Amino acid sequence: MLSRINFFIMKKSIHPQYYPNTKVKCACGAVYEIGSTVESMEIEICSNCHPFYTGKQKLVDTSGRVDQFTARMSRAQQVSQSTKHKSKSDKKKALQQKRAQKDDNND
Numbered sequence: 001m002l003s004r005i006n007f008f009i010m011k012k013s014i015h016p017q018y019y020p021n022t023k024v025k026c027a028c029g030a031v032y033e034i035g036s037t038v039e040s041m042e043i044e045i046c047s048n049c050h051p052f053y054t055g056k057q058k059l060v061d062t063s064g065r066v067d068q069f070t071a072r073m074s075r076a077q078q079v080s081q082s083t084k085h086k087s088k089s090d091k092k093k094a095l096q097q098k099r100a101q102k103d104d105n106n107d
């Protein structure tokens with residue numbers, strides 16, 4: 001009986017302030033009203049403008065992450081190409097040295 005009563009009583013001074021009418025503003029202009037512990041929110045994408053819900057392909061790149069990724073990829077390709085050339089030439093040199101040594105041994 002006591003536990004049943006306790007279930008309905010909230011412990012004091014441990015719960016944050018609750019705002020039943022928090023305004024959520026999206027970058028697309030949509031405004032939502034939700035219950036939250038903060039008074040207002042500003043978001044970058046919502047169900048009104050997300051490609052998954054709209055069905056339209058749209059590039060959402062607010063912080064230039066796609067550009068950063070492509071730049072990093074091109075840099076990585078350049079590095080790998082330069083190392084590839086190096087290793088190939090090194091292998092050729094090593095092979096030539098081996099052959100030369102073999103020839104010396106045969107003579």
Ligand SMILES: [Zn+2]
Nearest residue numbers: 026028046049
């Ligand atoms: Zn939106």
